[in-house]
Amino acid sequence: MAAWAAAGLILSNLLPAQSIVDARAQPLGNTVTVRGIVTNGPELGKIRYLQDGTAGIAAFPGTGSVPGFDGVVFPGDSIEVTGTMVSYHGLLEITPIASFSIISTGNPLPAPKSISLAQISDNFQSQLVEFECITFGNAGGTFNNGGTFDITDSEGATAKIYLRNGHPLVGSSIPSEPVRLRSVLSTYDDFQLLPRTADDFVASTCFFFPQKLEQSDITTTSFQVTWKTSLPADCVLRIGTDPTPDIPLPVTGYTTDHGYLLTNLTPGTIYWVQIEAQHNGETIFSEATPFATRSLSSGQIKTYFNHGIDPAFANGFVADGETYEEVLNETIARIDAAQQTLDVAMYNNSRDVIVNAIKAAQARGVRVRYVAALDASNTALDPAPSFPVLYG
Incomplete structure (x- = not known):
C-alpha cells in the first residue's frame, strides 16, 4: 500500500x-x-x-x-x-x-501527428505534432534565454516555439538550416509549440511541392499539367476518373520544373491527377486534383430582352430577341431540348407554361436543378412543383 x-x-x-x-x-x-x-x-x-x-x-x-x-x-x-x-x-x-x-514505464511515445503550421488547432492541443521544412527567424543565432522564437514553414505559414527559463535548449544554437520540428502543441492565450530536447530538431531535405498542380492548353481530348518540386525529382503522373487515380504515366526528366501533356481523353470529362515524386530515395505525393477536358458544347451564349434596346449603347452587339414572346419561346425551346440535365436560375417566375415545360422535362428523365430568389414573387412555383427548388 x-x-x-x-x-x-x-x-x-x-x-x-x-x-x-x-x-x-x-x-x-x-x-x-x-x-x-x-x-x-x-x-x-x-x-x-x-x-x-x-x-x-x-x-x-x-x-x-x-x-x-x-x-x-x-x-x-x-x-x-x-x-x-x-x-x-x-x-x-x-x-x-x-x-x-x-x-x-518505458512505453514507446505516440507517433507525432504530421501537420502544417496552418493546420494548428485545438484538435491537436497537448499532442505531439511534427512539421516539415521549418526555418527559424534568427537562424544560426543562439537560444540566449527563455521566451518565444518565430518559425516559418515551406508554405509561408508562421508560428512560435516557446522555451521556458531553464529549458535545456537555452544557450544552444538555433538551427541554421531547415529542420523537421517535433513538439508538444500547447496554449497560453495563443498556440505555442514546445520542443523538448535537441532531438526534436531533425535535419530536413525540404522536399515538397511549392505550388498546386496547374492545367493549361485545354482541348476536348487533351490538356497540359505542370508542377514544381523544391528539389530535382523523378516523377510519375497518376490519372483516373475518381479521386484515387491509379493509371501511372512516367514523366521524363530529373528536374524541378515538370510537365505532361495528357492526350486521347474524353470530351467534357473530369480527370483526377496526382503526382508521385522521388528525390534521393524520398517519395512525396501531391494532392489529387480534378481537371476537366473541354466539352463539345459550342459555348455560345444567347441574349434576349423583353423590350427594345438602344443600339447606341450596345457597341455593335445585336440581341437575339427584343420582345417578351421571343424570350418565352426561346426559354421553352431550350427546356424542351434538354436530354440529361437542366439548370435553371430565375429570380422570379409567374409563368405556369415555363414550370409545366420543366415538369415535362423531369418526367422524361431529365435531372432538374432550379434556383429561385427567396424574397421574389414566384407564384408559378406555388404549390411546390415536383422538381427540387433551392431558394436563396
Whole structure:
C-alpha cells in the first residue's frame, strides 16, 4: 500500500477511466479520470502532457494536488490521473491532481501527428505534432534565454516555439538550416509549440511541392499539367476518373520544373491527377486534383430582352430577341431540348407554361436543378412543383 501511496493513488478518489477526448468535452470543474502515455519530462517544468488514442491533455500538480507527481512521472510512462478539468489561458488541463498511478514505464511515445503550421488547432492541443521544412527567424543565432522564437514553414505559414527559463535548449544554437520540428502543441492565450530536447530538431531535405498542380492548353481530348518540386525529382503522373487515380504515366526528366501533356481523353470529362515524386530515395505525393477536358458544347451564349434596346449603347452587339414572346419561346425551346440535365436560375417566375415545360422535362428523365430568389414573387412555383427548388 505504501508503494501505491508514493505514486499518488488515493483509493477513495478512484473513478472509472474515460477517453481523453471524452474528458476534454466535460464541463470545466468536473472531475475526470484518464489514462495515457506521458510525452514530456521536467524540461517543460512540472506539467506533464499525456495522450491516448483519441486526444491529448495536460496534467499540472498545482495547489491542492497530491505530492510527488512531477518527481516520478517521465516520458513513456503509462499513467492514470484523476483531477479537476480547468482551462488555464486556453489550455485544458487537469489540476489539482487528486490521485495518480503509474501503470507501466518505458512505453514507446505516440507517433507525432504530421501537420502544417496552418493546420494548428485545438484538435491537436497537448499532442505531439511534427512539421516539415521549418526555418527559424534568427537562424544560426543562439537560444540566449527563455521566451518565444518565430518559425516559418515551406508554405509561408508562421508560428512560435516557446522555451521556458531553464529549458535545456537555452544557450544552444538555433538551427541554421531547415529542420523537421517535433513538439508538444500547447496554449497560453495563443498556440505555442514546445520542443523538448535537441532531438526534436531533425535535419530536413525540404522536399515538397511549392505550388498546386496547374492545367493549361485545354482541348476536348487533351490538356497540359505542370508542377514544381523544391528539389530535382523523378516523377510519375497518376490519372483516373475518381479521386484515387491509379493509371501511372512516367514523366521524363530529373528536374524541378515538370510537365505532361495528357492526350486521347474524353470530351467534357473530369480527370483526377496526382503526382508521385522521388528525390534521393524520398517519395512525396501531391494532392489529387480534378481537371476537366473541354466539352463539345459550342459555348455560345444567347441574349434576349423583353423590350427594345438602344443600339447606341450596345457597341455593335445585336440581341437575339427584343420582345417578351421571343424570350418565352426561346426559354421553352431550350427546356424542351434538354436530354440529361437542366439548370435553371430565375429570380422570379409567374409563368405556369415555363414550370409545366420543366415538369415535362423531369418526367422524361431529365435531372432538374432550379434556383429561385427567396424574397421574389414566384407564384408559378406555388404549390411546390415536383422538381427540387433551392431558394436563396
